[in-house]
Amino acid sequence: MGACFVLVGGRWLWFIFEASFVVNLRMVDELKLVIVNGIPIEPKRSSFDMFMEKKQKMKNHDIFARSFNQHDQKRFGYSALVGCFIVSWCLCTVLKPYFSHLYVLNLRMVDELKLVIVNGIPIEPKRSYVQRMETQLVCNTSARRSDTCEMKGDVRIQGKSSTIYVFKPNAKNASWIIKPYARKGDNGAMENITTFTIKSVQNQAKTMPKCTQFHNVPAVVFSIGGYSGNNFHSFSDIILPLYTTSRKFNREVQFLVVNKVSRWSIIFKEVLDKLSRFEMINIDHEKEVHCFPSMIVGLRKDDRKELYVDSMIDFTKFLRSSYSLERSSAIKLTRNSTRRPRLLIISRNETRAFTNVNDVVLAAKELGFEVIVSEMTPNMTQVSRLVNSCDVMMGVHGAGLTNMVFLPENAVVVQVVPLGNMNWMAKTFYEEPSKAMRLKYLEYKIREEESTLIDQYPLSHQVFKDPHSIQGKGWEAYKSVYMDKQNVKLDIIRFREIFSKALELLQ
Ligand SMILES: *[C@@H]1O[C@H](CO)[C@@H](O)[C@H](O)[C@H]1NC(C)=O
Ligand SMILES: *[C@@H]1O[C@H](CO)[C@@H](O)[C@H](O)[C@H]1NC(C)=O
Numbered sequence: 166m167g168a169c170f171v172l173v174g175g176r177w178l179w180f181i182f183e184a185s186f187v188v189n190l191r192m193v194d195e196l197k198l199v200i201v202n203g204i205p206i207e208p209k210r211s212s213f214d215m216f217m218e219k220k221q222k223m224k225n226h227d228i229f230a231r232s233f234n235q236h237d238q239k240r241f242g243y244s245a246l247v248g249c250f251i252v253s254w255c256l257c258t259v260l261k262p263y264f265s266h267l268y269v270l271n272l273r274m275v276d277e278l279k280l281v282i283v284n285g286i287p288i289e290p291k292r293s294y295v296q297r298m299e300t301q302l303v304c305n306t307s308a309r310r311s312d313t314c315e316m317k318g319d320v321r322i323q324g325k326s327s328t329i330y331v332f333k334p335n336a337k338n339a340s341w342i343i344k345p346y347a348r349k350g351d352n353g354a355m356e357n358i359t360t361f362t363i364k365s366v367q368n369q370a371k372t373m374p375k376c377t378q379f380h381n382v383p384a385v386v387f388s389i390g391g392y393s394g395n396n397f398h399s400f401s402d403i404i405l406p407l408y409t410t411s412r413k414f415n416r417e418v419q420f421l422v423v424n425k426v427s428r429w430s431i432i433f434k435e436v437l438d439k440l441s442r443f444e445m446i447n448i449d450h451e452k453e454v455h456c457f458p459s460m461i462v463g464l465r466k467d468d469r470k471e472l473y474v475d476s477m478i479d480f481t482k483f484l485r486s487s488y489s490l491e492r493s494s495a496i497k498l499t500r501n502s503t504r505r506p507r508l509l510i511i512s513r514n515e516t517r518a519f520t521n522v523n524d525v526v527l528a529a530k531e532l533g534f535e536v537i538v539s540e541m542t543p544n545m546t547q548v549s550r551l552v553n554s555c556d557v558m559m560g561v562h563g564a565g566l567t568n569m570v571f572l573p574e575n576a577v578v579v580q581v582v583p584l585g586n587m588n589w590m591a592k593t594f595y596e597e598p599s600k601a602m603r604l605k606y607l608e609y610k611i612r613e614e615e616s617t618l619i620d621q622y623p624l625s626h627q628v629f630k631d632p633h634s635i636q637g638k639g640w641e642a643y644k645s646v647y648m649d650k651q652n653v654k655l656d657i658i659r660f661r662e663i664f665s666k667a668l669e670l671l672q
């Protein structure tokens with residue numbers, strides 16, 4: 166804590182160092198120049214307009230306002246303020262041991278600010294620097310699927326030791342351990358996720374590593390390991406929680422990622438660009454100490470729901486704009502319409518494949534569909550365009566169905582559910598999310614004779630009679646039977662009903 170007093174035109178102009186790392190400038194009218202340790206920065210006029218709106222309100226609370234009336238403040242001109250800041254600069258230099266980590270400048274109520282220099286680090290005045298500097302550390306480790314910490318103030322991250330430091334002058338030393346991937350409790354997903362230690366420290370100089378890179382935007386730390394090789398999990402565990410966490414920053418946010426999978430950031434480039442205007446930093450093994458005014462570690466995910474954010478409608482709009490998709494609503498069939506609705510059949514050629522896809526295509530064409538059969542490649546630009554161009558999308562339960570996020574509203578999703586007591590997954594992963602996106606949902610549960618498992622097991626086998634007992638043997642045992650060894654041969658006569666219903670839903 167320190168204060169600086171400068172004699173100006175027979176009056177004392179003063180400002181205060183809040184804690185040891187914040188210089189708080191108050192009520193400075195017609196400020197043209199600010200110098201603290203070195204480099205000129207041109208502030209944007211627009212950034213300061215909003216201060217003025219708040220001015221009246223703030224005046225009553227402001228310490229400075231008590232010492233000066235409106236008229237006096239207006240009298241302070243260019244040279245007086247330059248003098249003040251040069252003195253403050255000297256003071257800072259003299260007091261350098263105590264202010265060695267000075268890098269946040271908190272500007273308030275500044276008219277016509279022309280120049281800001283902070284410790285040799287160029288800072289464009291932004292809203293975040295205008296708000297009152299506060300230190301904060303809030304961790305929530307009681308949610309079911311994710312642990313998160315939010316901090317404000319002097320926050321530093323050292324990638325190579327996976328340690329994050331947050332300065333809390335008046336709190337006891339404390340630390341938290343966080344794996345920033347939203348599938349807590351699932352060992353397969355969490356096992357290899359980098360563990361971060363978050364330390365709240367009282368003494369900056371002694372316990373915090375020296376900053377080597379400064380950022381003036383918030384940071385979000387998350388892992389792109391876990392199940393990110395799977396499209397459903399990429400959306401449910403990462404993209405959607407990331408959207409919820411970072412959308413509010415309006416691209417003014419730095420992503421710090423761990424456990425990078427080489428292709429992931431290429432696959433989701435469009436979405437990432439829309440959420441942050443900065444290139445993401447791989448913070449694993451990073452030697453530099455990156456410093457931020459605030460940070461969120463871990464992404465918040467709903468405790469029970471999958472593929473979920475508060476407004477899925479807003480999310481799908483966001484996706485359509487990220488990928489420049491044209492259609493916001495599906496075809497509306499009228500009695501006279503000559504246009505044919507487009508049906509996309511998601512084909513899988515390794516597991517859970519349709520074995521009689523040609524028959525399915527024929528049946529659909531007879532009923533008036535234009536039919537596209539396609540695998541879902543990892544090229545999101547291509548896939549999003551294809552899916553968005555369709556009115557009905559059908560597929561066997563699996564990650565390919567996640568691409569329904571690109572469908573236009575009111576389009577129809579048809580989930581074909583194979584054997585294996587998959588009702589809970591079918592409902593949680595695709596039915597509920599599709600409804601939240603204002604899509605129409607149809608489900609087709611296959612019968613035993615439509616599953617290729619009948620070629621592998623006798624009908625009396627527990628695979629048919631008691632899927633529950635196979636579930637009891639664990640995920641791997643379950644997956645190897647129902648997910649990996651099962652293909653689907655649709656009963657065309659029965660399935661035609663689904664197509665007819667889909668046509669009705671498009672009316
Ligand atoms: C932590 O998260 C859980 C689940 O989202 C929530 O119910 C709880 O209120 C949160 N706790 C705090 C202290 O915010
Ligand atoms: C906090 O931790 C630092 C470094 O580990 C130590 O020097 C200091 O004494 C601790 N303070 C308290 C109050 O425990």
Ligand SMILES: *[C@@H]1O[C@H](CO)[C@@H](O)[C@H](O)[C@H]1NC(C)=O
Nearest residue numbers: 352353354355356357358391
């Ligand atoms: C975690 O990493 C180890 C070592 O590379 C590997 O053997 C193991 O299979 C990984 N676990 C998961 C769930 O990917």
Ligand SMILES: *[C@@H]1O[C@H](CO)[C@@H](O)[C@H](O)[C@H]1NC(C)=O
Nearest residue numbers: 497498499500501502503504
């Ligand atoms: C459909 O066609 C009939 C006759 O061909 C016509 O009377 C009717 O107005 C048309 N309806 C629409 C909605 O275009």
Ligand SMILES: *[C@@H]1O[C@H](CO)[C@@H](O)[C@H](O)[C@H]1NC(C)=O
Nearest residue numbers: 512513514515516540541542
């Ligand atoms: C699917 O089949 C195509 C050839 O038709 C092949 O190139 C591709 O690798 C296969 N996909 C998978 C996941 O095996």
Ligand SMILES: *[C@@H]1O[C@H](CO)[C@@H](O)[C@H](O)[C@H]1NC(C)=O
Nearest residue numbers: 431432543544545546547548
């Ligand atoms: C994805 O597909 C688009 C359109 O076909 C193409 O321009 C782009 O290069 C592809 N991206 C990648 C990463 O392959």
